[in-house]
Amino acid sequence: MRLLEDKVAVVMGAGSIAAGWGNGKATAVTFARAGAAVVCVDVNLEAAEETAAIVTGEGGRAIAMRADVTSSDDVAAVFAVVASEYGRLDVLDNNVGIGTLGGVVETSRADWDRVLAVNVKSAYLAMQAALPLLRGAGGGSVVNISSVTSLRHSGIPYISYAASKAALNELTRVSAARYARDRIRVNAVVPGLMKTPMIAAQAGVVDAYASGDVDEMWRRRARQVPMGRMGDAWDVANAVLFLAGPESCHVSGVELVVDGGMTLCWPSGEDAV
Numbered sequence: 029m030r031l032l033e034d035k036v037a038v039v040m041g042a043g044s045i046a047a048g049w050g051n052g053k054a055t056a057v058t059f060a061r062a063g064a065a066v067v068c069v070d071v072n073l074e075a076a077e078e079t080a081a082i083v084t085g086e087g088g089r090a091i092a093m094r095a096d097v098t099s100s101d102d103v104a105a106v107f108a109v110v111a112s113e114y115g116r117l118d119v120l121d122n123n124v125g126i127g128t129l130g131g132v133v134e135t136s137r138a139d140w141d142r143v144l145a146v147n148v149k150s151a152y153l154a155m156q157a158a159l160p161l162l163r164g165a166g167g168g169s170v171v172n173i174s175s176v177t178s179l180r181h182s183g184i185p186y187i188s189y190a191a192s193k194a195a196l197n198e199l200t201r202v203s204a205a206r207y208a209r210d211r212i213r214v215n216a217v218v219p220g221l222m223k224t225p226m227i228a229a230q231a232g233v234v235d236a237y238a239s240g241d242v243d244e245m246w247r248r249r250a251r252q253v254p255m256g257r258m259g260d261a262w263d264v265a266n267a268v269l270f271l272a273g274p275e276s277c278h279v280s281g282v283e284l285v286v287d288g289g290m291t292l293c294w295p296s297g298e299d300a301v
């Protein structure tokens with residue numbers, strides 16, 4: 029179904045940190061398959077261009093842009109291009125997120141500041157720049173990509189990441205209430221344990237899970253999910269598409285958990301890390 033026909037969507041973090049399908053990359057392609065023109069934004073221009081090339085290779089519409097989501101100038105430039113190229117905006121997907129391992133004691137102040145800036149300030153900056161365009165289009169949808177670590181302790185120390193994603197949830201709820209009269213919906217997708225390139229690429233994560241054994245980490249993560257498998261980037265993308273499109277027109281301020289039932293019983297006995 030072409031749920032986003034004639035719509036314009038921006039995906040922040042539309043590349044993938046390594047080869048394969050990250051959540052933002054899959055979401056950009058899913059949006060385009062649903063009919064949207066997609067602005068693929070990434071701090072890594074090559075990664076954004078790769079995603080845009082996949083879209084145009086399938087006959088879809090996409091452009092690539094480089095921007096650091098923590099820079100207000102970069103973010104403003106993105107939406108200036110959206111305005112000049114398309115004259116409207118319907119969907120904003122705030123997908124960029126990073127994590128560093130550590131509890132309060134081990135986390136450096138620099139890491140804390142960086143994670144909060146990339147994961148929360150980014151969404152504030154993007155929404156601030158996007159809202160006039162969304163309003164101008166008569167309304168629209170913002171989807172913020174959170175994490176189940178915002179809801180439960182994951183068993184591994186991820187304090188800055190968890191705190192940033194919890195803040196993102198509240199930014200989502202308060203903004204949903206504030207902009208409902210403008211017909212701008214603001215929701216969060218809350219992924220659980222997904223099998224994406226970012227997990228294996230993040231420093232220290234494979235060690236924390238399985239002493240450096242990537243395959244054992246995947247098995248261990250799969251065992252933590254009641255459905256017996258991790259999700260993937262397409263599971264996230266499909267949830268984002270639902271919240272971006274007309275089928276969720278009466279849904280705002282929710283956290284849509286996409287985790288195979290994990291937060292119902294996580295951490296679960298001996299499989300908990």
Ligand SMILES: NC(=O)c1ccc[n+]([C@@H]2O[C@H](COP(=O)([O-])OP(=O)(O)OC[C@H]3O[C@@H](n4cnc5c(N)ncnc54)[C@H](O)[C@@H]3O)[C@@H](O)[C@H]2O)c1
Nearest residue numbers: 041043044045050051052071096097124125175219222226
């Ligand atoms: N993979 C999982 O298991 C999982 C679970 C829960 C939540 N999430 C969330 O999903 C989202 C992203 O997933 P992904 O697989 O697309 O990640 P990813 O690491 O592949 O990142 C996507 C892109 O973001 C870009 N990026 C990083 N910092 C940036 C910055 N400062 N400015 C602009 N772009 C930047 C990277 O270059 C990359 O191409 C994150 O918010 C993450 O917290 C993932």
